Amino acid sequence: MVHIATLDVGTTTVRCFITNDNCEVLGTATERVDLLNPQPGYFEIEPEALWAKIVAVINNAVRQAHLTPSDINSFGLSTQRCTFLTWNHETQEYYSNFITWKDLRANALVDQWNAGLIVKTLNTVSYALYLITRSNRFLAASVLKMMNSQVTTRLLHEVQTNKRLQEALRRKEARVELLDSWILYKLRSGNGLQTNIEHISDITSATATGLFDPFTLCWTPLAKFLSGIEFALLPKVVDNDYKDFGNIHPNALGPEWHNSSVSISASISDQTAAMWGSQCFERGEVKTTLGTGAFLNLITGSTCHASVMGLYPLVAWQFKDALEKARTVYCVEGASNDIGTVIEWAKQCGLFNDPMETSDIAHTVPDTNGVYFIPAFSGLGPPINNPRAATGFIGITLSTTRAHLVRAILESIVFRTVQLCETVKAETKFTLKLLRVDGGVSRNDFICQLLADATGLQVERATSIESSILGATYMAGYNMGLWNSFGDLHKLRQIERTFEPRTQYQLAIRERMAHWMKAIKRFENWY
Structure with a gap:
């Protein structure tokens, strides 16, 4: 019997699942991430507190499975993207x-950068090159803007304001660590016992940072110019089937692991993991993760898509073939960063006690009674692309009830997701046939049915919504030869429910969405 331990480090939770070769879950453990908010708008995680939770969930999951570390054959890792720190790995x-x-x-x-001369010059030169070459890559660069969600500007902020980092950079002692590269280093080095461990990050994590060019598949020369960081301080970017991930060091996870030798078989970002977990392997297949944020990913195959509407071209995954030549599969991503955060905010405001209640609450009223909600705590992404947009309700009257407010919030989540679907369709020219959903918010039947009705697509929800965990497990097993093809993986997928579009409701829903888009205009450029 083969046993795979899979660790998923997300924005809100750290989880570990132990599965067998049939992907049956034998043991699980979960810890909440302590998200620090030292100043308004600052969101941090203390690294050693996070490491303690990682060690705890792995050990607790193994114990719950009634196994020992020596019984674990393979380890897979899935992590949130664009979360980073700087440190001296030796000290x-x-x-x-x-x-x-x-x-x-x-x-x-x-x-400052988006209004500055450098970005404007880059946009202008890129458009001129587009007119000469007709390359969509240059057209995309002609509308390029800096984004908070990428590493670039946050790293530049640290370089400019962190005195200790400045001194370490001067002494050439600092290292930039993405979440996956830091975890891999801790696991492979025995929590710092060895300092000569290779500094690596998988390509799906690197590609989302804004410092990595998916067209040339390397750290962009603009990285030093934009952040002041030398290439040598960034991790080496490796494939998803990297042969030298190595083993978990016997001293990394406690005394129980001293006699174990567990192979690290896969490291991938959470959205690639969710694509694998939703079994989106073929060109044109699409999934939407409804978690802390909403992330819609469509596989574009061997083509790196250049977007002018705010979508993000990414490496979906990359393997080596028999001749050690990279085989790269691309995707395009649209994101709405406030989905689960909106639900959590509404709970804290007392609109409901349990997010699972919201579907029933929304069904108690036929509509929102003219109330609309704009979910923009982090601004509004594609196709609106306005970081200054505000969050709020509009249309409240004396007859507005709690149920109307809850329904307006759920509808806003669906409408943002519909916008992402339509943007992807318009830019890629793919015809979407099926939308696979995962993540905690996808457990809401009201959201899934309204999404099917609004898009006219079947919305498919698997039995397990833990797609990032499942996908990292699939990739770990695939890399170790447990499964030899995507066909083998398809046999493991179990569908819990398919939501069929109800065409009789589509017109009314689209009319409501049109009013909601008018409401957005009232909230744009508020900040």
């Missing part, structure tokens, strides 16, 4: 906490 001195992808400390820098 273990941190120059900052993890600065997460939701952090807004670089807002002023983003505005």
Whole structure:
């Protein structure tokens, strides 16, 4: 019997699942991530506190499975993207906490760069090159803007404001660590026992940072120019089937592991993991993860898509073939960063006690009674692309009830997701046939049915919504030869429910969405 341990480090939770070769779950463990908010707009994670939770969930999951570390054959890792820290890996001195992808400390820098001469010159030159070459890559660069969710400006902010980091950079002692590269280093080095461990990050994590060019598949020469960081301080970017991931060091996870030898078989970013977990392997297949944010990913195959509407071209995954030549599969991503955060905010405001209640609450009223909600705590992404948009309700009257407010919030989540679907369709010219959903918010039947009705697509929800965990497990097993083809993986997928579009409701829903888009205009450029 083969046993795979899979660790998923997300924005809100750290989880570990132990599965067998039939992907049956034998043991699980979960810990909440302590998200620090030292100043308004700052979102950090203390690294050693996070490491303690990682060690705890792995050990607790193994115990719950009634196994020992020696019984584990393979380890897979899935991590949130664009969360980074700077440190001296030899002395273990941190120059900052993890600065997460939701952090807004670089807002002023983003505005400064986007309004500045450099970005405007880059846009102008790129458009001129597009007119000469007709390359969509240059057309995309002609509308390029800095974004908070990428590493670039947040790293530049640290370089400009962190005195200890500045001194370490001067002494050439600092290292930039993405979440996956830091975890891999801790696991492979025995929590810093060895300091000569290779500094690596998988390509799906690197490609989302804004410092990596998916067209040339390397750290962009603009990285030093934009952040002041030398290439040598960034991780080596490796394939998803990298042969030298090695083993978990016997001293990394506690005394129980001293006699074990567990192979690290896969490291991937959470959205690639979710694509694998949703079994989106073929060109044109699409999934939407409804978690802390909504992330819609469509496989574009061997083509790296250049977007002019705010979508993000990414490496979906990359393997080596028999001749050690890279085989790269691309995807395009649209994101709405406030989905689960909106649900959590509404709960804290007392609109409901349990997110699972929201579907029933929404069904108690036929509509929102003219109330609309704009979910823009982090601004609005594609196709609106306005970081200054505000969050709020509009249309409240004396007859507005709690149920109307809850329904308006759920509808806003669907409408943002519909916008992402339509943007992807318009840019890629793919015809979408099926939308696979995962993530905690996808458990909401009201959202899934309304999404089917609004898009006219079947919405498919698997039995397990833990797609990032499942996908990292699939990739670990695939890399170790447990499964030899995507066909083998298809046999493991179990569908819990398919939501069929109800065409009789589509017109009314689209009319409501049109009013909601008018409401957005009232909230744009508020900040």
